[in-house]
Amino acid sequence: MRIGEKPEIARLPLFRDMDDAMRERVLSGSFLQVFPPQLTLFERGRQADFLHVLVDGLVELYVSGTGRDTTMKIVEPVTSFIVAAVMTDLPYLMSARTLTSSRVLLVPAALMREVIRKDTALMQATMHELALGYRDMVRALTDMKLRQSAERLANHLLEFSAQRGNAWDFELSGEKRVLASLLGMTPENLSRAFGTLKEQGVSVNGARVRIEDRAALAAFARPDPVPADR
Amino acid sequence: MRIGEKPEIARLPLFRDMDDAMRERVLSGSFLQVFPPQLTLFERGRQADFLHVLVDGLVELYVSGTGRDTTMKIVEPVTSFIVAAVMTDLPYLMSARTLTSSRVLLVPAALMREVIRKDTALMQATMHELALGYRDMVRALTDMKLRQSAERLANHLLEFSAQRGNAWDFELSGEKRVLASLLGMTPENLSRAFGTLKEQGVSVNGARVRIEDRAALAAFARPDPVPADR
């Protein structure tokens, strides 16, 4: 691969602590590729052939069931994704597509598995990554099971804001339809959910969201008592 | 700990491949304890102090939100649980209670983390366990997001049957209310869901379920094209 973003990738939690020579081995066997928007990177059911690391852009992980799709996760840079399928050498459970033009590092799955067996630090980092991913999913599932749609949106906004240093005013990243799917509702319903949040001091204008009264929003959202992991 | 079930535990995927001396070290630092039914083993939000391995009995992992609870997973023997919280040294995201009288192996989290760092085979096994757990959760979430209740029940029955060697006639393990909560519906609705499945050749009598027409049930359930991992 090109050396341009090597430092950035080397700083990733996943690769940070590993042996330098090993890291060099992994990176030199990998490809950094640019994909246009709306391109499918891989599909559910296919054997996992590459570990993916999003370097730049925006990627959606989704599952298409009978008729409708649902988005499982929006991947932001710089993050590795579908670690589990690669590690277990099992078929992908989710499909992936780019939302915007994206640069992705592709690490051959077999290479990854081989190096992981030799480099303990990499294995430990992978383990940690998987554990955090698992906890993410546990949260998402409980959210889905015991909160209703407007609450889910409220929580999402609070977390999104927290990720951006508790900004009370920010832009939503993707399209609203994708957000709706992520939160497990229809676009129409997302619209209405924003409507009910207006009463809790949230104003929306296009993609721009402003949280006027954080306390009121939190009271409405009843956020998770266990704080987020990352 | 007592040596009675050591072979059984040593045969677990998690401990199987590790160094014998290390395994001895882990097990001798652990406790095997018997708990009565309906006892809370730990609660969400508390720091993870033990890796748990269910040796015998039945354990429910659940989350209690505002008012209602939801069960996340029914743990059957012999399985380790809450690996992620232990590995990351983060608070439990789920609570656990026994459903029946249960024997549980308690491995101190610090000991587990210490040994994992030294024993590569254990680390690899833990990583694998986490990856499978992650995939479990991905499945559960998609199930929740894009199937409706009767379909979820149908799929659950098919999978439960598959776990028991494709038995067409079997007993549900726990109470129906727990099953309902696991499938993300109310007990009333579970009852009605069984009703609609009657039309697809499923007959229920108490806890006894009989699948008369597997093909019809599968057609109704539209099962996941990606086969189960374990």
Place this chain on the structure above:
DNA sequence: GCGCGCTTTTGATCTTGGTCAAACAGTCAG
């Protein structure tokens, strides 16, 4: 065997969110 307590089932009604349709807004090519 009888009665108490609990789970499950059934029925009636209500709420949430989905569906369908149309208006509206923003973007971009010509």
Place this chain on the structure above:
DNA sequence: CTGACTGTTTGACCAAGATCAAAAGCGCGC
């Protein structure tokens, strides 16, 4: 600037599932 295209919003209606209430089963101790 204008028109076509796409995405968002609004409104009317519908369906799945929750809630409430009551009846029916079932297990267990006395």
